[in-house]
Amino acid sequence: MAAKELDTTRNAVPFDKANIPGPKMAKAVKAEVAGKFISKAKRPLLIVGTAAGDDGVIEIVRTMAGKGIPVAATGSSLKRLKEEGIDATYVNLHALVSYLKDPDWKGFDGKGGYDTTIFLGHTYYYASQLMSTLKNFTKIKVISIDRHYHPNAGQSFGNLKPDDFIKALDVVVAQL
Amino acid sequence: MVIKKGKFTIEGLENVQINIDKVTSSDEEKEEPQGPTPAPDIHELRDWDMRLLKRYEPVYSPICDLCCYCTYGKCDLTGNKEGACGINMEAHQAREAMLRTLTGAAAHAGHGRHLLNHLIKRFGADHPIDVGPSDIKAPVTQTVLGIKPETIGDFVPVLDYVEEQITQLLATTHIGQEGSAIDFESKALHAGMVDHVGMEVSDIIQISCLDMPKSQADAPLVDVGMGIIDSTKPVLLCIGHNVAAVTYIMDYMDEHDLFDKIELAAICCTAHDMTRVNPKAKVVGSLSKQLKYIRSGIPDLIIVDEQCIRADMMRETSKLHIPVIATNDKVMYGLPDRSKDDIDDIIRDLASGDQPGVLLFDYDKVGELAPKLVMKMAPIRKEKGITALPSDDEFKKLASSCTQCGACVIGCPQGLEIDKAMEAAVEGNLTLFEELHDKCIGCGRCDVECPKNIPVLDVIEKASQKVIREEKGKLRTGRGQVGDPEIREEGVNLVLGTTPGVVAIIGCPNYPDGSRDVYEIAEEMLQRSYIVVTSGCSAMDIGMFKDDEGKTLYERYGGGFLKGNLLNTGSCVSNAHITATTIKVAAIFARRDITGNFEEIADYVMNRIGAVGLAWGGSTQKALSIGTGCNRLGIPVVLGPHGPKYRRAYPGKAYDKDKWNILDARNGSVHNVEPAPEHLLISAENKAELMPLLAKLCFRPGDNNLGRMLKLTHYNDLSEQSLDVLPDDWHIYVRSEADLPLAKREKLLKILEEEHGWKIDWDRKKILEGPARKVDISFQPTNVPRLCKGAVE
Ligand code: SF4
Ligand code: SF4
Ligand code: SF4
Numbered sequence: 001m002a003a004k005e006l007d008t009t010r011n012a013v014p015f016d017k018a019n020i021p022g023p024k025m026a027k028a029v030k031a032e033v034a035g036k037f038i039s040k041a042k043r044p045l046l047i048v049g050t051a052a053g054d055d056g057v058i059e060i061v062r063t064m065a066g067k068g069i070p071v072a073a074t075g076s077s078l079k080r081l082k083e084e085g086i087d088a089t090y091v092n093l094h095a096l097v098s099y100l101k102d103p104d105w106k107g108f109d110g111k112g113g114y115d116t117t118i119f120l121g122h123t124y125y126y127a128s129q130l131m132s133t134l135k136n137f138t139k140i141k142v143i144s145i146d147r148h149y150h151p152n153a154g155q156s157f158g159n160l161k162p163d164d165f166i167k168a169l170d171v172v173v174a175q176l
Numbered sequence: 177m178v179i180k181k182g183k184f185t186i187e188g189l190e191n192v193q194i195n196i197d198k199v200t201s202s203d204e205e206k207e208e209p210q211g212p213t214p215a216p217d218i219h220e221l222r223d224w225d226m227r228l229l230k231r232y233e234p235v236y237s238p239i240c241d242l243c244c245y246c247t248y249g250k251c252d253l254t255g256n257k258e259g260a261c262g263i264n265m266e267a268h269q270a271r272e273a274m275l276r277t278l279t280g281a282a283a284h285a286g287h288g289r290h291l292l293n294h295l296i297k298r299f300g301a302d303h304p305i306d307v308g309p310s311d312i313k314a315p316v317t318q319t320v321l322g323i324k325p326e327t328i329g330d331f332v333p334v335l336d337y338v339e340e341q342i343t344q345l346l347a348t349t350h351i352g353q354e355g356s357a358i359d360f361e362s363k364a365l366h367a368g369m370v371d372h373v374g375m376e377v378s379d380i381i382q383i384s385c386l387d388m389p390k391s392q393a394d395a396p397l398v399d400v401g402m403g404i405i406d407s408t409k410p411v412l413l414c415i416g417h418n419v420a421a422v423t424y425i426m427d428y429m430d431e432h433d434l435f436d437k438i439e440l441a442a443i444c445c446t447a448h449d450m451t452r453v454n455p456k457a458k459v460v461g462s463l464s465k466q467l468k469y470i471r472s473g474i475p476d477l478i479i480v481d482e483q484c485i486r487a488d489m490m491r492e493t494s495k496l497h498i499p500v501i502a503t504n505d506k507v508m509y510g511l512p513d514r515s516k517d518d519i520d521d522i523i524r525d526l527a528s529g530d531q532p533g534v535l536l537f538d539y540d541k542v543g544e545l546a547p548k549l550v551m552k553m554a555p556i557r558k559e560k561g562i563t564a565l566p567s568d569d570e571f572k573k574l575a576s577s578c579t580q581c582g583a584c585v586i587g588c589p590q591g592l593e594i595d596k597a598m599e600a601a602v603e604g605n606l607t608l609f610e611e612l613h614d615k616c617i618g619c620g621r622c623d624v625e626c627p628k629n630i631p632v633l634d635v636i637e638k639a640s641q642k643v644i645r646e647e648k649g650k651l652r653t654g655r656g657q658v659g660d661p662e663i664r665e666e667g668v669n670l671v672l673g674t675t676p677g678v679v680a681i682i683g684c685p686n687y688p689d690g691s692r693d694v695y696e697i698a699e700e701m702l703q704r705s706y707i708v709v710t711s712g713c714s715a716m717d718i719g720m721f722k723d724d725e726g727k728t729l730y731e732r733y734g735g736g737f738l739k740g741n742l743l744n745t746g747s748c749v750s751n752a753h754i755t756a757t758t759i760k761v762a763a764i765f766a767r768r769d770i771t772g773n774f775e776e777i778a779d780y781v782m783n784r785i786g787a788v789g790l791a792w793g794g795s796t797q798k799a800l801s802i803g804t805g806c807n808r809l810g811i812p813v814v815l816g817p818h819g820p821k822y823r824r825a826y827p828g829k830a831y832d833k834d835k836w837n838i839l840d841a842r843n844g845s846v847h848n849v850e851p852a853p854e855h856l857l858i859s860a861e862n863k864a865e866l867m868p869l870l871a872k873l874c875f876r877p878g879d880n881n882l883g884r885m886l887k888l889t890h891y892n893d894l895s896e897q898s899l900d901v902l903p904d905d906w907h908i909y910v911r912s913e914a915d916l917p918l919a920k921r922e923k924l925l926k927i928l929e930e931e932h933g934w935k936i937d938w939d940r941k942k943i944l945e946g947p948a949r950k951v952d953i954s955f956q957p958t959n960v961p962r963l964c965k966g967a968v969e
Contacts (some may be wrong), residue, residue, distance in 0.1 A: 013586075014586075015586055015591065016586070016589065016591070017586045017587050017625070021238065021239070021240060021241045021254075022240060022241030022242045022252060022253075022254055023241070023242075023252050023254065024241065024252075024254045024255075049861060050861055050862050050864070050865070074861060074865075075860075075861030075862050075864070075865045076861070076862055076864030076865050076898060076899055078899045078900065078901060079864070079898070079899050079900040079901075082900055082901065083900075089904070090899060090901070090903075090904065092827075092858065092859075092860065092865065092869070093861060094235070094820065094825055094827055094858050094859045094860075095827045095828075095829075095855065095858065097235060097237075098233070098235040098825075098827040098829065099829065099831075101235065102829065102832075104832070105829075105831065106831075122861070123688065123817050123861055123862070124591055125589070125591070125817065125818065125821070126688075126817035126818075126820065126859070126861055129237040129239065129820035129821055130237055130820055132237045132238050132239070132241075132820075133235055133236060133237045135254070135255070136236070136238055136241065136253075136254060136255055136256055136265055137236065137256055137265075137266070159586075
């Protein structure tokens with residue numbers, strides 16, 4: 001039997017069952033699509049939360065940072081990223097969405113705001129609510145490459161098994 | 177000798193005549209003039225709100241992108257679109273946040289009104305207010321309404337005001353009224369402010385009438401925890417917030433020597449207030465223990481009053497033949513009103529199970545009936561062999577029937593890995609469930625979701641019996657206000673900064689990672705000499721954990737308003753004493769007139785007093801209204817990661833320099849200052865992120881060198897401890913070398929020179945160039961132009 005094809009679009013229901021925001025919910029995307037989408041961004045920002053502790057996930061952050069995507073470390077993720085020698089800027093996620101909302105914010109490098117945010121490794125309900133700010137009050141694209149379906153993102157994976165999650169992340173970075 | 181007005185001669189001194197008109201003691205307060213905004217209407221403090229909201233621009237995080245208010249809709253407001261009535265997403269979210277604040281304010285005010293009517297009937301309107309050794313007896317009331325109540329009856333017009341404001345605010349949510357987000361925000365802040373008035377009334381009247389501790393630093397310690405109840409005795413459990421009815425039960429039990437025969441315990445704030453009246457009562461714990469404890473089957477009778485009582489009470493209790501007596505018309509559960517009936521008849525109907533519960537508004541009857549009934553129920557329930565939790569065999573069967581489908585995990589608000597714990601339990605490993613127990617908020621959503629009909633919460637409880645039995649802590653009963661003498665002693669330290677700040681850990685148990693966190697947060701800040709103030713469910717949870725010597729924080733730290741002390745003010749309504757404390761500092765230390773003078777006091781608090789609120793597990797609307805009231809008074813508040821579900825926050829933008837202009841009241845000159853406090857309402861993702869944030873939010877523009885140095889020490893330390901780095905913004909809080917922590921001064925000067933390009937004179941270890949501003953000890957920071965010298969009103 002052929003190996004089962006990785007399909008990250010299955011099981012695209014909110015991980016918090018009742019977290020159904022309204023008519024506009026994230027499009028469930030395949031990992032390749034997510035990767036291509038990120039690769040096309042002019043000013044992407046990878047936002048890494050506290051739950052990104054797994055080795056596999058950290059490797060993905062390292063690869064993405066290596067490709068020149070700036071990393072915002074929210075929650076307490078900075079400690080782990082620093083241990084891994086990954087360059088990141090600490091920022092409170094709630095504050096960050098308020099900065100992203102501000103057309104005058106110059107970004108972490110002073111060169112201007114970001115057009116795409118990539119969420120990875122967050123407390124589910126926390127990130128979901130703050131994606132809601134970006135969705136409703138900015139034009140910034142929000143892509144979740146987290147393990148669970150995030151209705152408030154623009155694009156998201158469905159709810160994935162841990163192994164499939166790491167495989168999906170590998171596919172994402174292969175596109176960059 | 178009483179000296180009366182008139183003439184008299186002093187013996188031995190002839191031809192001397194002294195005219196005495198008025199005798200003043202040195203302690204007597206000066207009569208304060210009425211301030212500019214006594215009992216302000218909605219718009220009267222709007223200028224202040226606009227100042228706050230300009231700096232801390234509201235950020236919305238809609239939880240639902242629809243508006244379902246009227247029959248034009250549902251309207252889809254996604255992307256800040258407008259609905260059929262013209263309201264956009266922003267204004268709708270502001271309205272939602274205001275409405276939740278209002279709900280909380282109404283809950284406290286409604287509670288206050290019920291209690292006030294009851295206590296006036298019982299003790300008379302002339303019953304004097306007694307809060308302890310304070311001249312300023314009702315600081316929030318005095319600041320907001322401009323009056324100084326002396327008797328409980330004096331609070332009648334105070335609650336009239338609160339109720340009027342709530343009605344006027346609620347009216348603005350009707351279609352065709354307010355459409356501006358920023359004005360909804362101002363209204364929310366108004367609702368938060370009046371909430372603190374309502375809370376203050378509630379707590380002062382009960383302190384005064386029910387002989388609760390009055391500003392008592394060494395208020396008695398009481399037992400807390402699910403493991404403290406002796407279930408071999410009849411167990412009477414009270415749930416809610418309003419102690420009115422319960423006092424009659426305690427009186428009856430005292431008169432009839434029943435405290436040895438009956439276990440009287442409570443959950444939520446009635447527990448606080450009950451133990452404040454009589455420390456023989458016991459505290460089971462917070463809201464998260466409610467369903468767990470009912471499901472344990474231990475209570476033989478439940479008395480409910482109001483607020484934070486589960487809606488599924490009757491279904492849960494009926495299954496276990498636990499009668500319920502509802503004593504307050506806010507929670508009636510569809511039960512019959514038996515207030516006029518004979519006690520024996522009611523007992524008969526409840527004991528037989530003919531009625532699962534009754535309403536009883538006659539508190540004399542409640543007082544007599546409850547102890548009698550619980551003693552009758554205990555043997556009946558024992559005889560019936562009511563065991564609530566599964567037996568060992570049933571437990572194994574239940575765990576084995578789990579298919580690891582994960583439906584419960586998806587239903588769980590905490591996303592707890594129940595499926596994995598079930599799998600481990602089948603193998604005989606209960607540790608995953610034991611860990612899960614503290615993180616579980618006891619909501620029961622998992623039960624509803626399980627397609628195999630496994631009573632998941634019961635399984636968690638059964639698996640955690642060992643840890644539950646050990647759940648035995650100590651709580652210092654609610655002490656009430658901080659007294660004027662304490663402020664006189666500590667106020668100067670707080671304003672000058674030798675006490676680095678006040679951290680108020682308040683609110684509900686919707687913690688992201690279990691209740692141990694609030695204990696650890698409190699311990700860390702206490703060790704760092706912050707004053708930790710607590711109340712409500714958090715106060716109970718802090719008392720649940722012990723050090724290696726078996727001591728809780730309440731046993732290890734003093735309860736006075738002193739640095740490094742831990743104060744439990746009491747139930748939710750005693751949160752008003754926290755805001756009141758900052759008002760007292762302004763009045764007593766800074767000699768500001770507080771009467772009807774809200775804006776000036778809020779301005780003082782915001783610029784001078786390093787106080788920060790933490791609602792780590794904030795879940796109820798009341799927690800939001802308490803926080804919003806703190807915000808209007810200039811006190812920043814941090815929420816846990818569930819906090820963005822309140823839909824709105826007030827983060828600051830440190831990078832936007834224009835936002836941090838402030839006036840010097842001496843001459844009205846404008847100064848660009850450091851972002852302090854950086855946020856007014858913000859959330860944190862976990863405890864590690866929270867710790868440095870708490871320290872940072874204690875910075876104030878009015879800090880002197882010593883204060884700033886201590887605050888900076890803790891901010892840097894906590895950041896290094898939790899995040900492993902110095903914060904990237906520490907340098908913006910440095911105004912001169914004297915602000916730098918002594919032990920690390922050299923190292924930090926080097927960083928300032930190398931990384932930030934500051935000029936340092938290394939011989940004198942002085943900063944020559946770099947800081948945004950120099951410290952000036954007589955700088956009088958203010959955000960209110962009219963408070964500047966020479967300003968024209
Ligand atoms: S009762 Fe506990 S485990 Fe069940 S859904 Fe609620 S928080 Fe999760
Ligand atoms: S929902 Fe029921 S069957 Fe499914 S994982 Fe949870 S406990 Fe097991
Ligand atoms: S702290 Fe929150 S949950 Fe606890 S009793 Fe008060 S409002 Fe209810």
